[in-house]
Amino acid sequence: MINITINGLAVSVENGSTILEAARFLGFPIPTLCHHEGLTPYGACRLCVVEIGEGPGARLVSSCTYPVEEGLKVRTASERVVRARRMIIELLLASCPQSKVIQDLASAHGVRTQRFKQEYEDCVLCGLCVRMCSEQMMAGAIGFRGRGEERSIGTPFDVQSEVCRFCGGCMHVCPACQLRCTYNQPEKAVCNACANLAPPCIEKEQYGDMMCYMNPCVACEIK
């Protein structure tokens, strides 16, 4: 067991756990977007940042990837953390405002407006789908390509994957639920799973057949 302090509370947590796991276990809420139990931590969305250390050495780290260390002092909601989180949410809203997940995050953190040029991107590159595909579905059909602005998710060279089994797992975990939900344009979909499987949203009666033609897909955003 390892002794750490979270928000002033001295606790012992299991060796090898991350700050996020420890904090959630103790009931401190930390928002996440790219984190999913059952998938390896990735640390891409930076929403889960917490402040560690003290004085001038204090810094923000992503709690989902940071392993607990003996004597670590963690603050999950210090002013600096909250300020950073709100800016991250503002950036998310500016890029992907149509995502229900992001709207909820914004609402929960009191972010009502964003000050950047509005974009409507269909992916925040959280990488959940990539990890889902390789770690849970053992397929590895999709991955990241490019860097910086050019970074995107897809199959190598955009050729339809031979290892994809159309399981729809990627779609299931997607917080933006845009890219993969292109029923009416199956050729644009990453894995085409959606064209072959009944996605979870179809079970919702009130949308009947029409949801496949809605852009953006409303159904997916209502979980």
Add this chain to the structure above:
Amino acid sequence: MEKFDSINGFHEFRSRLLKQFDPKVPTLVISAGTCGQASGANAVIRAAKRELLRKGPACGVRLRITGCHGFCAMEPSVLLEPRRTFYPKVSPDDIAAIIDAAERGDIVERLLYVHPETGARIEKQDDMPFFQGQARTIIGRNEKIDPIRIRDYILNDGYLALARVLEDQNPGRIVEEVTASGLRGRGGAGFPTGRKWGLFASQRNVSGKYLICNADEGDPGAYMDRSVLEGNPHSIIEGMTVGAFATGATEGIIYIRTEYPLAIKHLKIALEQAREMGLLGKNILGTGFSFDISIVKGAGAFVCGEETALIRSIEGRMGEPKQRPPFPIVKGLYGKPTMINNVETWANIPIIVAQGSRRFAETGTEGNSGTKIFSLVGKIRNTGLVEVPMGMTLNQVVRDIGGGIPGKRKIKAVQTGGPAGGCIPASKFGLPISYESLKAAGSIMGSGGMIVMDDSTCMIDVARYFMAFLKDESCGKCFTCRKGTQRLHELLEDIIQGRGTPEHLNLLEELGETVRDTTMCALGQSAANPVLSTLRYFREEYERHIEDKRCDAFVCKQLTGAPCQAACPVDTEPWRYIAMIEKGDYEEAYRVIRSANPFPAVSSRVCDRKCESRCSLGAGGGEGVAIRALKRFVTDRVDPSVYRPEKAQDKGRKVAVIGAGPAGITAAHQLSLLGYKVTIFEAENIPGGMLTCSLPAYRLPRDIVEKEIETLMNENISIEYGRALGRDMTIQDLMSDGYEAVFLAMGAHESWRLGLENEEVEGIFPSIEFLKEFNMRGIELARGHVGIVGGGNSAVDAARVALRQKEVTGVTLFYRRTRDEMPAYEEEIEAALEEGVRIETLISPVKIHVRQEEIEAAIREGVELETLVSPIKIHAREGRLTGIECVRNRLGEVDATGRRTPVPIPGSEFSVDLDTLIVAIGERPSSRALASMGLELDKGGRVKADRKILETSIKGVFAGGDLVTGPNTVIDAVASGKKAALVIDRYLSGRPLVEPAKPKLPEVYIEPAVHEESGEAPPRAVPASLPASERVKNFREVESALTEEQALTESRRCLRCDLAFTMEKQAGAAIGGVRHD
């Protein structure tokens, strides 16, 4: 090649080499790194080889081809050993002469380096300013070694450190030595290398431990690692092998970027040779210790310089950083302990082992020991790699070693640490270079790039450039780094395009801090530095872009428009009237000029030509269009009556203007057109202010001034002469007389005094008094030998006027700095020298830097200029001046004005006999009476007025011209008069005084002229002027107008920058008439 199976075998080989080597044989050392080859070193090498072959074995000259020596600006260079003669910029044709001379033990004088300031030729490399301040422990070895010959390296103590540690067989001691040396990681973060080694050594070797040399040098403008790898690859191999022995590493990898083919080639050869000689691989030097190094080529991602991304890249995965901990030391490449050090760090290891930690730590400062190589690039004279002891100041590096900026511009900032570094302003150049100080200044050491920027650099543009680099090179994993850099770039782009708002600055700051705080790796954490550091030091520049929509560096196109127009304080459109001249429509050209400037004829003679200095034609080193001469051409031949200003209906409200100088008259004229009744109160008996009392008639004939002022008068303006504010009336009097607004424009008519004893004696005059007495009353105050103290326009005017006075025998101008720093216009100084402003002969030679040939010609004619002297004492006899005592100065540190302060040299005092002394060290307003009227003044006695709305501390009272700025140009006075009229109109009609700024962009489309290109571009037109002999002792105008042919040719030189803005709107746009505003 020999293979050593014991350490002794190596030592024997080495002593055999040493015995064979004769250091006295003259050797041509040609630097042929990538940079050298690019500037033509290969041709020089070919020429040298051919020449040596031709001479045959009898020739006693050797050739050594080496890596980069560091002085890139002088490549291809040849160093002659053992004399150490340095030949810069050698052409293949010179090689034969150099070899011949070397054979004779001689040098070729004409090919030697010329000191840029003294003009003296310097023979030895070590005497050159560029090399003098350096401590070249690493880069200095490059010139000794042919990188593809291991013997050269061994001859220069190579692998001696390795042999020693293998003899010693004490790995712990090496780690201790490295720790004691205080060496810190040269990759940029500055982590103590010894501590890293200690941690790594303590890691258990389960199934291998890796050493990595990080040679992924990706910063734009940084290339020190490349030059070490190219020039001395064995030092890296030796360093890594020593490191492996000390820490128990089993395998080494050099991760090098593919863009360095020469370095890769040299490394491969070096590795091969080291293996063949038993210095690398299995059983090194027969000691049983094994270690081998392989090369991995990086595919060009900047982020792979980050250690965790680098490891992933070696593993064959996508180069993106990973959360630390676990640190690579614990769990790195393939999950095994891995230690990564930078090229320069590894290069330091053999040196530390060879000379011992104590000696190593003697260089540099406490906590920052050793040397650091910087690549000094950008707007700097001596571009190149400099290796200096840590703790040296930026000033020493940039100005002393780097030689400052070529040309007359000022150093603005230096950008250190690559794209993720920051900009440090010139005012902070006293900063000693260390990891901590640079960080505290908002930048980083980084790999050691130093990009010097002058005042033609826009800091927002710089920040945008680096953000564009970073948004492309961010790996994209962290959302805040990927999106944050994109958004920062977007915000900067907005500001540059003129869409910036104050909110942009807040957002830049907030977002910058979030990016710094919340990203995972060093790239992200420092990605906001370019923005945050420029915001910290150049916030005013940002605000200027946002509030005034101006880019003072003239870089941001959407804020600048046509540079000539943007440069003009009164918003003249030079491109437009030049286009009209080209079309032969001189009247329209006049209307264009006159619509912006009420004093066209005056300006065409005495304007300081801000437009010409910004002309795009001159920006690339050419000569700008002779805009002022073209204006003179128009104003000389067009009658002012062709321009009829529109006049608004009379408003019947009264405004008072104090001072009938260019500012006052302009304001009065503009106000009268707006329908106000204006009364000008003038202390003298004639109008014109400085135009008549200070400017000499040979520059500005009196009738031109009179005529121009006359055209500006109308029934709404009356002038009351002999009425001075404070003496004859107060502001309060004016207000109670029914004047609703007052514009103060009395100028600056009081000269600063030297503050020396005897300054009241006869024969000493303030320059303004001297000029006024002559210009207004014809009294000649100067006689005999006249001394002028000062370096501004007023000093040069006084000198030239004095020279024209009957009883004057000679004129000497004393200036405390050098001619480079003289604020007077260059052409005025030259004219003064031509006319014979001279000085006694006992004075030491003149030190002049620019336009050497003209000055030399002037000196031959007996003209001299005394710079770098300050008067310290005045000699008088019977109440009359007899002379002054001066002291010589040298230039010291840079002061707030960006010029180097003069520092007196003790013991250099000397006396000069003088009959007249004119003090022209600056003017200030006669402001004593103003304070009592309730006006706020600054320390220099100038009236405090808002920069934008000219409002003073009293409501309804505005001030402009020299009264506010101190001595300034005519055109700036006219501009403030124009502005005052606008503001007063807004004030009196109850509108807000400030209006949102708009960039001044060209609006009228004028069809470009099409004419045959006649081969060579014509040179800039030079108006005819009187020869010096004809103009001394009279006041005829010196310069005449251009001829029609000249003007036409000159107008065709214009690049028509306006078309970039008006071209799109051309459909339907006629060749436009004049806007009246």
